[in-house]
Amino acid sequence: MCKLEYYALMPKGEGRKVVLTASAGEMSDYKLNPFLAFLGSFPKTVFPLWMLRKYWYPPLETNSDRTAKYAPYGLRKVEAALLDNGFDESDIATAHPRDLDSFVGKETKVIGVSTMDPLGIGYVSLTYSSLIGGEPINAIEFRKLMENECFGRRHVKTIVGGSGAWQLGYESTRNRFPIDCVVIGEGEKAVPELFWKAIKGEKLPSVVHSNTSKNEKIPTIKNPAIYGCVEISRGCGRNCQFCSPTMRHRRFFSLSKIMKEVEVNVKGGSEMIILNTEDFLLYKAENKDFMPNREAVLKLFERVASYPGVRFIQPAHMSLAPVVLDRVLIRELSEILIEFSWTKDNGKPYVTAETGIETGSARLIREYMAGKPLPFKPEDWPDLVVESLGVLNDNRWFPLATLLLGLPRETEEDTIKTLELVDDLHKYKVFFVPLLFLPLKECFLGDKRRADLRLFSGAQKELFARCWEHNARVWGASLLKRKATRFPLMWSMAFLYCAYYRWTSRKDFFHWLILRLYQADRSY
Numbered sequence: 001m002c003k004l005e006y007y008a009l010m011p012k013g014e015g016r017k018v019v020l021t022a023s024a025g026e027m028s029d030y031k032l033n034p035f036l037a038f039l040g041s042f043p044k045t046v047f048p049l050w051m052l053r054k055y056w057y058p059p060l061e062t063n064s065d066r067t068a069k070y071a072p073y074g075l076r077k078v079e080a081a082l083l084d085n086g087f088d089e090s091d092i093a094t095a096h097p098r099d100l101d102s103f104v105g106k107e108t109k110v111i112g113v114s115t116m117d118p119l120g121i122g123y124v125s126l127t128y129s130s131l132i133g134g135e136p137i138n139a140i141e142f143r144k145l146m147e148n149e150c151f152g153r154r155h156v157k158t159i160v161g162g163s164g165a166w167q168l169g170y171e172s173t174r175n176r177f178p179i180d181c182v183v184i185g186e187g188e189k190a191v192p193e194l195f196w197k198a199i200k201g202e203k204l205p206s207v208v209h210s211n212t213s214k215n216e217k218i219p220t221i222k223n224p225a226i227y228g229c230v231e232i233s234r235g236c237g238r239n240c241q242f243c244s245p246t247m248r249h250r251r252f253f254s255l256s257k258i259m260k261e262v263e264v265n266v267k268g269g270s271e272m273i274i275l276n277t278e279d280f281l282l283y284k285a286e287n288k289d290f291m292p293n294r295e296a297v298l299k300l301f302e303r304v305a306s307y308p309g310v311r312f313i314q315p316a317h318m319s320l321a322p323v324v325l326d327r328v329l330i331r332e333l334s335e336i337l338i339e340f341s342w343t344k345d346n347g348k349p350y351v352t353a354e355t356g357i358e359t360g361s362a363r364l365i366r367e368y369m370a371g372k373p374l375p376f377k378p379e380d381w382p383d384l385v386v387e388s389l390g391v392l393n394d395n396r397w398f399p400l401a402t403l404l405l406g407l408p409r410e411t412e413e414d415t416i417k418t419l420e421l422v423d424d425l426h427k428y429k430v431f432f433v434p435l436l437f438l439p440l441k442e443c444f445l446g447d448k449r450r451a452d453l454r455l456f457s458g459a460q461k462e463l464f465a466r467c468w469e470h471n472a473r474v475w476g477a478s479l480l481k482r483k484a485t486r487f488p489l490m491w492s493m494a495f496l497y498c499a500y501y502r503w504t505s506r507k508d509f510f511h512w513l514i515l516r517l518y519q520a521d522r523s524y
Contacts, residue, residue, distance in 0.1 A: 014105045014106050014107045015103055015104050015105025015106060015107045016090075016091060016092060016093040016103045016105075016107065016108060017091040017092070017107055017108060017109050017110070017199060018082065018087065018091055018092045018093070018108075018109070018110050018111075018112065018195060018199075019092075019093050019094075019095060019100065019103045019104055019108055019110075019112070019150075020071070020075050020092065020093070020094040020095070020111075020112045020113075020114070021075075021094070021095055021096070021100060021111065021112070021113055021114075021145070022071070022072050022075055022097075022113060022114045022115065022145075022162075023097065023115065023138070023141035023142045023144070023145045024057065024059070024096070024097050024098070024141050024144070024145070025037075025040040025057050025137055025138055025141040026040075026072050026114065026116060026138075026141075027059065027060065027068065027071065027072070027096045027097065027226075028057035028058060028059060028060060028226075029060060029070065029226045029227055030056065030057050031058070032227070032272060034227050034274060035352075035400065036056075037057075038124055039056070039137075040057065040117075040136070040137045040138045040141075041117060041120070041122060041124035041125040041128065041136050041137070042124075042125075042128050042129075042132070042136065042137060043128065043129045043132045043133065043134030043135060043136055043137070044134060044135065044136075044137045044140055045132055045133070045134045049140065049144075059096050059098060060096070060226070062096070065093075066095065066102050066103075067093050067094055067095055067099075067103075068094045068095055068096055069224065069268065069269065070224050070225060070226045070268070070269075070270070071094045071223070071225060071226060072114050072162075072225065072226055073221070073225040073226070073229035073231070073276065074114045074161070074162050074163070074187075075094060075112075075114040076094075076222070076223055076224075076225045077187075077188060077218070077219065077221060078112055078161070078187060078188075078191050079092060079094055079221070079222065079223065080219035080220060080221050080222050081187070081188045081191050081192055081219050082191065082192060082195055083219075084192075084219045085192035085196075086192070086196070087192075087195070094223070097144075097145050097148060100148055101149075104150040104153075104156065106155075108150075108153075108156050109155065109156065109157065109199045109201070110156065110157045110158070110195055110199065111150065111151065111156060111158050111159070112159050112161070112191075112195070113145070113146075113158065113159070113160045113161075113162075114160075114161060115160060115161075115162040115163075115164045115165065115168075116138065116162055116163050116164045117136070117138040117139065117142075117164045118138070118139065118142040118160075118164050118165075118167050118168060119139055119142075119164075119167040119168070119173060120135060120136030120138050120139030120140075121167055121438070122138075122164065122438070123402075123435045123436070124433070124435065125138060125139070126435075126436055126438050126450070127434070127436045130452075131453060143177075146177040146178060146179075151177075151178040152178035157180045157181070157198040157204060158177075158178055158179050158180050158181070159180065159181045159182075159183065159191075159194055159195065159198065160177075160179050160181070160182050160183070161182070161183035161184075161187045161191070165182050165183060165184045166184050166440065166441045166442055168182045169182060169184055169207055171206070174206065174207075180204050180206075181194060181204040181205060181207070181208060182206065182207050182208070183208045183210055184207065184208070184209050184210065185209055185210035185211065186210055186211070186212055186234075187210050188217055188218050188219060189210055189211060189217055190210040191210075194208065215251055215253065218253075220257060220260050220264070221261050221264055222264065223264065223268060224264055224265045224267075224268025224269065224270050225261075225265060225270075227270070227272050227273075227274045227314070228262075228265035228266070228270035228271070228272045228273040229265075229273075229274045229276050230258055230261040230262055230265065230273055230274065230275055230276060230304075231253060231258075231276045231277070232253055232258055232275050232276065232280065232283055232300065233250060233251060233252045233253060233277045233278065233280075233282075233283060234250075234251045234277075234278075235249050235250045235251055235278060236250060236278040236279060237249050237250045237290075237371070238290070238319070238369070238371030238372055238374065239369075239370075239371045240356075240358075240368065240369040240371065241368045241369065241443060241444035241445045242368060242404065242407070242437065242438075242439075242440065242443055242444075242445050243356075243440070243443060244440055244442040244443055250278075250282065250285070252283060252284050252286075255299065255300060255303060258303075258304075259303060259304075259307070262304055262307050262310070263307070266307060266308070266309040266310060271309065271310065271311040271312060272310075272311065272312040272313075272314060272342065273304055273310055273312070273313050273314070274314045274315075274316060275300075275304070275313070275314070275315045275316060276316050277315070277316055277317060278317050279317055279318055279319045279322070280297070280315040280316065280317070280318055280353070281297060281318050281319065281322040281326075281329070282319070282322060283296055283297050283300055284296030284297070284300075289374065289375045290319075290321060290322065290371075290374045290375060291322075291325060291326075291375070292322045292325060292329055294326055294328070294329045294332075297329060298329070298332055298333065298336075301313070301333060301336050301337065302336060305336050305339070305340055310340065311340065312340055312341070312342040313336075313337060313340040313341075314352075314353075315337075315351075315353045316353065317353060317354045317355065318353045318354070318355050318399070319355065319356075319372070320355055320357075320384060320385060320388040320389075321372075321373055321374060321375070321376055321384060321388070323388035323391050323392060324376075324384055324387050324391065325375075330391055330395050330397065331395055333351075334351060334396060334397065337351045338350070338351060338396060345398065345429070348396070349396070350396045350397065350398050350429075351395075351396060351397045351398070352397065352398050352399055352400060353397070353399055354399065354400050354401075354402070355400070355401050355402075356372070356401065356402050357385055357401045357402065357403050357421070357432075358372070358404045359403065359407070359414065359417070359418050360381070360382050360385070360417040360418035360419070360420060360421030360422070361410075361413075361414035361415075361417040361418060362378045362379045362381055362417070363378075363414060364407055364410065364414050365378040365381045366378035366379075367409075368407060368408075368445070382417070382420075382421050382424070385421060385425070386421070386424050386425065389425060389428045389430055390428070393428050393429050393430075398429040398430060398431070399430055399431070400430075400433060401430050401431065401432055402433045402434075402435055403418065403422075403432060403433070403434045403435065403463070403467060404435055404436075404437050405434055405435065405436055405451055405460050405463060405464060406436055406437040406450075406452070406455075406456070406460065407437045407451075408437070408445060408448045408449070412457055412459050415457065415459040415460050415463055416459055418463055419459060419462060419463050422463065422466055422467060422470065423466075425470075428474075429474060430470075430474075431471055431475060432467035432468070432470055432471055433467075434463065434464045434467040434468070436450065436451040436452075436453065437450060438450050438451070
């Protein structure tokens with residue numbers, strides 16, 4: 001498919017005053033698989049872009065006027081903030097990149113863009129582009145979006161925001177694109193004023209750091225979000241020094257507000273509801289000890305599960321300490337979520353969510369993430385991880401867990417502690433995602449040096465390989481049986497080929513990694 005065909009040129013008219021969009025990779029639901037969206041952080045090394053767009057992240061259906069029927073949740077929040085602050089629905093169009101020419105015309109004053117990883121330097125992108133080589137798909141799609149002729153017109157301002165907007169905070173990177181203003185932080189408070197300035201033709205600030213929005217100022221979405229996303233809380237409060245959401249205090253949305261967004265999504269045609277949060281097990285946990293509020297959590301999930309039209313429920317993120325603190329909560333949640341699961345292992349449904357193990361070193365826990373095990377102590381962390389995953393597996397919860405390699409001042413002994421923890425988990429159903437440490441600009445460790453694969457010690461390389469060896473051994477057979485995961489697995493094999501191809505620069509590591517995964521593959 002050629003570029004002209006992909007960004008289909010539609011008859012030009014007067015246009016809408018405000019047009020909202022995101023890159024092609026973010027305007028898709030990856031065939032209703034939210035975890036496959038992570039693969040957008042991998043480099044485009046093997047398959048041509050047209051093939052990925054058609055088979056991997058195809059455009060979603062549109063409304064009769066070609067506006068997007070579903071859009072990223074953050075974009076829907078911007079849309080709602082504008083509608084709540086004087087904009088008329090007829091003035092706004094939320095559209096897929098291929099349809100921009102349908103809505104950008106003489107009357108258009110501002111294009112709003114949401115982005116999660118515009119430069120491809122997020123945790124997953126940095127790790128696997130360093131390993132494989134090449135530009136991450138997310139970065140390619142953002143660049144392709146900004147090359148669209150709709151941007152850069154003299155009478156049209158471009159405002160960019162989203163969780164990846166921090167990457168465009170520097171003038172040198174921002175000037176690579178036709179961007180007038182970048183909004184960093186929670187945008188509900190700042191966005192309406194900025195868009196009104198753009199409408200009036202006033203000069204926009206290059207960068208706006210938006211403060212935390214009060215709950216009553218955060219609007220309810222008016223149109224359905226991709227995956228039926230609904231936000232139940234913001235912030236975490238555990239203060240991990242490498243992660244920006246954890247440094248924000250916890251705020252919870254009322255059950256009535258949550259159910260209004262569930263209603264919007266279901267009426268719009270969504271059968272899945274993703275409960276977006278940093279820790280769904282701590283919903284309405286107002287205490288300082290991070291003790292779960294069992295009654296509130298169960299009431300939330302029961303209400304969502306009982307809403308007519310909801311077929312699937314996917315909680316987003318969780319921490320591990322609450323699992324040990326309230327095993328009854330996990331058991332009772334399982335009774336609800338198993339029935340609404342969209343994932344299966346050997347034909348049986350299971351529950352999954354993202355969590356962070358990060359390290360097996362109590363020293364690193366104490367230094368960089370002392371709040372992670374609360375109310376337990378840093379020294380309890382390795383045993384807590386093993387115990388919590390045991391509880392989760394017993395209730396058919398199989399989480400996706402990140403590990404951070406190359407934290408500042410990480411020693412060989414620290415890495416060995418993490419290796420020992422991974423070994424202790426060898427019988428557990430968990431999908432490990434090893435990541436290189438990245439100093440996010442907004443975090444306490446933002447001025448530290450990022451981890452470099454070329455400087456990895458023998459133990460760090462062993463840890464990286466052992467994580468993926470575990471994944472191949474534990475998950476390989478069941479994933480190969482599922483039609484929905486065969487293509488990603490084929491892509492993963494292509495990834496190994498690319499690793500092999502790059503032996504000239506990192507021969508020993510890639511040779512060893514491929515052999516390890518090959519041996520794990522043969523084990524099933």
